[in-house]
Amino acid sequence: xxxxxxxxxxxxNGSSRKATYKKRKKGxxxxxxxxxxxxxxxxxxxxxxxxxxxxxxxxSLLGVEQVLSKFKMILEMEKxxxxxxxxxxxxxxxxxxxDEKFSNVDKSMDAFTMTPLYPQGAxxxxxxxxxxxxxxxxxxxxxxxxxxxxxxxxxxVNNIDPMKRQQWIMKLMNNSNNSSPQTYVGxxxxxxxxxxxxxPNNVH
Amino acid sequence: xxxxxxxxxxxxNGSSRKATYKKRKKGxxxxxxxxxxxxxxxxxxxxxxxxxxxxxxxxSLLGVEQVLSKFKMILEMEKxxxxxxxxxxxxxxxxxxxDEKFSNVDKSMDAFTMTPLYPQGAxxxxxxxxxxxxxxxxxxxxxxxxxxxxxxxxxxVNNIDPMKRQQWIMKLMNNSNNSSPQTYVGxxxxxxxxxxxxxPNNVH
DNA sequence: AGAGCTATATATAAGAC
DNA sequence: TGTCTTATATATAGCTC
Numbered sequence: 001x002x003x004x005x006x007x008x009x010x011x012x013n014g015s016s017r018k019a020t021y022k023k024r025k026k027g028x029x030x031x032x033x034x035x036x037x038x039x040x041x042x043x044x045x046x047x048x049x050x051x052x053x054x055x056x057x058x059x060s061l062l063g064v065e066q067v068l069s070k071f072k073m074i075l076e077m078e079k080x081x082x083x084x085x086x087x088x089x090x091x092x093x094x095x096x097x098x099d100e101k102f103s104n105v106d107k108s109m110d111a112f113t114m115t116p117l118y119p120q121g122a123x124x125x126x127x128x129x130x131x132x133x134x135x136x137x138x139x140x141x142x143x144x145x146x147x148x149x150x151x152x153x154x155x156x157v158n159n160i161d162p163m164k165r166q167q168w169i170m171k172l173m174n175n176s177n178n179s180s181p182q183t184y185v186g187x188x189x190x191x192x193x194x195x196x197x198x199x200p201n202n203v204h
Numbered sequence: 205x206x207x208x209x210x211x212x213x214x215x216x217n218g219s220s221r222k223a224t225y226k227k228r229k230k231g232x233x234x235x236x237x238x239x240x241x242x243x244x245x246x247x248x249x250x251x252x253x254x255x256x257x258x259x260x261x262x263x264s265l266l267g268v269e270q271v272l273s274k275f276k277m278i279l280e281m282e283k284x285x286x287x288x289x290x291x292x293x294x295x296x297x298x299x300x301x302x303d304e305k306f307s308n309v310d311k312s313m314d315a316f317t318m319t320p321l322y323p324q325g326a327x328x329x330x331x332x333x334x335x336x337x338x339x340x341x342x343x344x345x346x347x348x349x350x351x352x353x354x355x356x357x358x359x360x361v362n363n364i365d366p367m368k369r370q371q372w373i374m375k376l377m378n379n380s381n382n383s384s385p386q387t388y389v390g391x392x393x394x395x396x397x398x399x400x401x402x403x404p405n406n407v408h
Numbered sequence: 409a410g411a412g413c414t415a416t417a418t419a420t421a422a423g424a425c
Numbered sequence: 426t427g428t429c430t431t432a433t434a435t436a437t438a439g440c441t442c
Contacts, residue, residue: 002421002434008241040214040221210438
């Protein structure tokens with residue numbers, strides 16, 4: 001969008017597509033780091049491009065782990081909160097049954113259990129949370145080139161049944177009813193690389 | 205950075221911070237959708253801000269699931285590829301032992317097993333992959349306001365021991381040696397909301 | 409809080425090397 | 426392929442309503 005306003009479409013030329021990818025990836029990382037700083041929001045990125053034939057973790061592999069850990073914690077808090085809500089309506093006996101269900105949720109979410117480095121006493125900004133937890137932003141890969149045409153999901157999960165709510169979260173994190181495909185042969189090269197072209201501390 | 209060049213620092217004023225968050229979030233999503241279109245890369249986002257007291261999935265919850273599914277597939281391919289490599293050096297007996305270990309990796313990665321909608325025959329651009337798979341980009345939340353100061357991890361995982369490599373992936377996806385904290389009380393409100401302010405199809 | 413409106417700061421496509 | 430340069434397209438802070 002500079003010398004020439006480019007049509008928003010897939011860049012068929014390989015070398016220019018790769019160049020664009022690098023430039024825009026850099027720009028995206030900078031925007032993320034700025035959002036982090038301005039709003040006190042945690043961000044991290046895992047980027048994969050077949051053109052690069054490597055997976056990049058930003059700002060580092062550790063950073064990704066920490067963010068995942070934090071997201072896991074938020075889910076934990078959600079779970080606990082839901083249980084607390086349940087207490088107001090259900091008997092102790094019923095709660096025990098729910099407890100078992102939640103244990104299954106725990107199990108299915110184990111893959112998100114990174115080394116728990118938190119809580120570390122960070123203040124929770126303007127959140128209504130009863131537990132101090134740093135804010136968080138999560139950005140992940142999208143499904144297909146055709147973007148944004150999916151049905152626009154907008155659900156206030158606080159207004160629906162707490163169990164349904166849990167199921168949504170579960171569905172996001174794990175599809176336990178599903179046997180994963182195991183028969184793929186070969187594969188892309190995979191590297192862990194930090195993009196040292198970007199140093200958010202020197203931005204501006 | 206317009207009317208006035210703002211110092212890159214946390215915005216203490218709550219309302220202006222929230223306004224900045226919304227504006228920049230919108231910009232970030234647009235950049236992501238552009239990167240998707242230009243480079244044929246999948247992107248999605250999960251955003252959480254205590255100021256918003258809701259978690260947003262972009263472009264949709266389904267989109268996030270699909271991307272996670274794809275990432276899972278790439279990991280699967282990595283696993284298979286590693287096994288193929290092992291075959292060249294190890295006996296059948298040894299391979300069986302490795303097989304058991306990999307099964308454990310599978311288990312720990314189950315939380316990333318979304319409904320597998322792929323492969324769907326997409327061409328793999330310039331990747332050296334032996335399996336057709338759409339390219340992918342993953343962007344996730346970072347750990348703390350202090351950004352980019354972690355040690356810059358740069359490892360060519362292809363050049364290190366395949367088992368170590370698996371361990372790295374495992375470490376990213378799951379810390380099975382770790383019992384997750386279960387004692388958090390209360391929690392932030394959590395909503396699933398699609399940001400309908402952004403329609404990538406109308407961009408430009 | 410949200411919806412425009414500008415003036416500027418940034419991001420970046422093409423070129424040049 | 427990478428780096429630099431530069432002309433423009435975008436992004437967005439601060440205001441107003």
